[in-house]
Amino acid sequence: MKVGGHQASSASLVTAMTALWFAHLDGEDRVAVKPHASPVFHAIQYLLGNLDRSYLPRLRARGGLQSYPSRTKDPDGVDFSTGSVGHGAAAPLFAAVTRRYVDAHFGERPRSRFVALIGDAELDEGNIWEAVADPATTGLGNVMWLVDFNRQSLDRVVPGVRINQWRGQFEAAGWHVVEVKYGRRLAQAYARPGGEVLRDWIDLMPNEQYQSLFGLTGPDLRERFLDGAPAGIAEFIADIPDDELGPLVTDLGGHDLEAMLDAYAQCDAVTDRPSVVFAYTVKGWRLPIAGNPRNHSALLTTAQVDALRAAHGLTPETEWDRLDPASPAGIRAGERREALSRAPRERALPVTVPETTRVRANKPVSTQEVFGRVLASAGGRRGVPAGGRARGVPAPGRRPGGAARRVRGGAAGGARRGGRAGRRGHRGARRRRDLARPALPGLAADAAPGSAHGHRAERPRGAAVGLRRPGARGDRARRRVPRDGLARLGPRRARGAARGGRVRPVRQRPGAVRAVRPAARQHRQRRPGGAVPALSRGVAGLSRGAHPGGAGAAARLSGSGSG
Numbered sequence: 339m340k341v342g343g344h345q346a347s348s349a350s351l352v353t354a355m356t357a358l359w360f361a362h363l364d365g366e367d368r369v370a371v372k373p374h375a376s377p378v379f380h381a382i383q384y385l386l387g388n389l390d391r392s393y394l395p396r397l398r399a400r401g402g403l404q405s406y407p408s409r410t411k412d413p414d415g416v417d418f419s420t421g422s423v424g425h426g427a428a429a430p431l432f433a434a435v436t437r438r439y440v441d442a443h444f445g446e447r448p449r450s451r452f453v454a455l456i457g458d459a460e461l462d463e464g465n466i467w468e469a470v471a472d473p474a475t476t477g478l479g480n481v482m483w484l485v486d487f488n489r490q491s492l493d494r495v496v497p498g499v500r501i502n503q504w505r506g507q508f509e510a511a512g513w514h515v516v517e518v519k520y521g522r523r524l525a526q527a528y529a530r531p532g533g534e535v536l537r538d539w540i541d542l543m544p545n546e547q548y549q550s551l552f553g554l555t556g557p558d559l560r561e562r563f564l565d566g567a568p569a570g571i572a573e574f575i576a577d578i579p580d581d582e583l584g585p586l587v588t589d590l591g592g593h594d595l596e597a598m599l600d601a602y603a604q605c606d607a608v609t610d611r612p613s614v615v616f617a618y619t620v621k622g623w624r625l626p627i628a629g630n631p632r633n634h635s636a637l638l639t640t641a642q643v644d645a646l647r648a649a650h651g652l653t654p655e656t657e658w659d660r661l662d663p664a665s666p667a668g669i670r671a672g673e674r675r676e677a678l679s680r681a682p683r684e685r686a687l688p689v690t691v692p693e694t695t696r697v698r699a700n701k702p703v704s705t706q707e708v709f710g711r712v713l714a715s716a717g718g719r720r721g722v723p724a725g726g727r728a729r730g731v732p733a734p735g736r737r738p739g740g741a742a743r744r745v746r747g748g749a750a751g752g753a754r755r756g757g758r759a760g761r762r763g764h765r766g767a768r769r770r771r772d773l774a775r776p777a778l779p780g781l782a783a784d785a786a787p788g789s790a791h792g793h794r795a796e797r798p799r800g801a802a803v804g805l806r807r808p809g810a811r812g813d814r815a816r817r818r819v820p821r822d823g824l825a826r827l828g829p830r831r832a833r834g835a836a837r838g839g840r841v842r843p844v845r846q847r848p849g850a851v852r853a854v855r856p857a858a859r860q861h862r863q864r865r866p867g868g869a870v871p872a873l874s875r876g877v878a879g880l881s882r883g884a885h886p887g888g889a890g891a892a893a894r895l896s897g898s899g900s901g
Contacts, residue, residue: 346622346633347374350488350592351455354617355382357598358453360670365680366450368433370418370426372457372486373406383414384660386675391658415683424463427456427483431469431612434478451606454483461485461504470511479609482602487592488619489545490631501616514613518591518601527586535570540587551588552620552629556580563587592617692716 351372359382363369371379380403383389393413396402404411406421418433420426430452441447460466469475487501505515520528528537540548547565554562560583564572575583591597598617605613622628626642638646647657661668697711 344374344635345377345625345637346627346630347372347457347486347488348377349623349625349628350619350621351375351486352378352623353593353595354455354484354486354598354619355379357595357602359386359678360674361599362602363453363678364451365678366448367453368417368430368450369453370420370430370455371407371416372426372455373420374457375455375486376403376405376407379407379416380412380414385671386678387660387671388675389414391660394658415680424460424465427454427460427466428469430454431475431478431481431483434481435474437480438478449480451480451482452478453481456483456485458485458487458489461500467507470508470513475612476512477610478612481612482605483612483614485614485616486619487616488621489549490621490634505616508614512611514605514608514611516601516604516613516615517618518594518597518615519618520591521589521594521597523586523589532570532574535568536574539567539571549620549629549631551584552622555584559584559587588620590618590620592619593623 355371355375355378358369377397380389380393380397384391384394390413393403398405407416407419409416409419418426418429420429431454434450434452437447437450437452475481485504501517505517508515524537524540527533543566547562551559551562557580560575560580563575563583578586601615601617605615620629622630622633622636625638625646627633627636627638630636647653661671663669663672695712695715697708697715699708699711
């Protein structure tokens with residue numbers, strides 16, 4: 339059994355994570371750590387005094403630290419459990435959406451930033467781009483994604499660099515993009531006369547060739563660096579000694595502490611949209627396996643560990659020692675521990691779960707239909723007092739109208755959740771009035787921060803009208819007809835259509851439509867102001883309010899539901 343973590347993938351994020359925990363983060367911030375960077379996270383928590391020493395030698399061992407950060411199994415305060423590719427990026431993003439909702443309903447809380455540390459290979463996952471493009475995530479200025487752009491996959495160096503494509507996708511979704519590509523040494527070299535030639539060559543160098551430089555030294559590195567280089571490069575680096583050339587040309591921004599802190603400050607300055615930082619790094623940074631195409635799960639040999647220990651002035655007896663509290667590093671760690679301290683997390687929130695929903699069905703229905711009815715019942719109606727009852731269900735929270743919430747948009751109507759969405763309203767980052775159609779009784783069409791439901795899809799103007807018989811299911815229950823076809827309905831059929839009757843073609847007269855009579859009990863109900871006038875006068879007559887029930891009938895015919 340392999341005992342140990344992904345050392346190369348951890349090393350690529352050492353600088354970025356050091357800058358975060360020892361300079362940038364606050365106690366209210368929440369971070370999702372890249373799964374393979376788990377060893378770095380635990381090492382930082384140990385230096386901050388949040389982890390007992392006995393855990394350090396037991397990474398991936400029974401009863402020890404988990405291979406990937408776990409909220410339930412790790413003892414050092416993990417904010418988000420990660421492991422599934424793409425999950426660690428989306429979780430903080432939608433946690434920020436939820437936090438915005440909570441602030442709008444229960445009052446502002448201390449500001450929190452939501453950070454995700456992700457590998458560049460995770461950007462191949464479809465759920466990443468679904469999250470980026472989701473309208474619910476717009477305007478989240480407290481979100482930052484940090485992409486560990488080491489340009490390696492499991493077993494090879496990725497030949498093509500796709501950062502321009504990814505940058506365009508983020509910008510198209512309204513994100514703020516920051517690239518941290520060069521360290522201070524390279525930046526100073528570029529500022530010298532003729533430095534633009536060096537910059538152009540490093541930018542154009544094939545990725546495989548550049549990655550191979552990390553495993554070379556001296557004349558071998560110089561020869562590899564000049565392979566295929568344009569005129570002027572050899573002259574520019576001629577006065578740079580061999581022992582300085584390697585650290586210069588491999589000086590990536592993701593391993594420059596000041597460059598990373600500057601990138602974080604740029605993201606904090608942008609408060610109207612999410613930010614993403616592309617940090618150029620290398621797998622295995624400052625390890626003998628740096629840049630090796632097959633270093634993903636490689637472990638250092640005993641000889642390599644001994645050499646690394648000696649290079650840092652450590653011995654087997656002192657390698658687990660904490661920082662000296664009196665040293666500058668120890669003082670800094672103590673200060674950061676205080677700044678990052680937070681109240682103990684509640685493992686379980688007190689929630690009153692109703693024993694019964696009192697939802698009844700007079701015929702067999704699907705489980706999805708029942709689920710939608712339960713949500714509508716638990717969500718309640720607006721204006722229900724705190725602690726009151728909504729459709730016979732005790733309010734499980736102090737929020738008037740129940741505690742069931744939905745912040746993700748989608749086809750609520752098709753999923754049998756449209757009733758609840760209509761009662762609870764549609765949530766949005768800003769208050770927006772819905773001008774696409776008249777408001778219906780019981781339907782909250784406007785979007786507002788205080789509403790409970792996610793965004794909904796709008797029906798385009800002039801789209802076909804769907805008439806549906808109450809209780810009918812499936813495609814047979816709905817027929818789409820043009821608006822001008824409604825004018826062919828007679829008075830009796832119009833009455834059924836206005837009450838939600840099903841419309842289907844009449845065979846005797848091509849193009850005509852008629853409405854199936856609704857249930858007898860509904861048919862006997864009268865609208866205020868008498869019968870619905872004939873639709874031969876056009877839907878426009880109803881929308882002008884020809885009688886007390888006209889506006890409602892026209893609104894019903896214009897379509898309803900979310901999605």
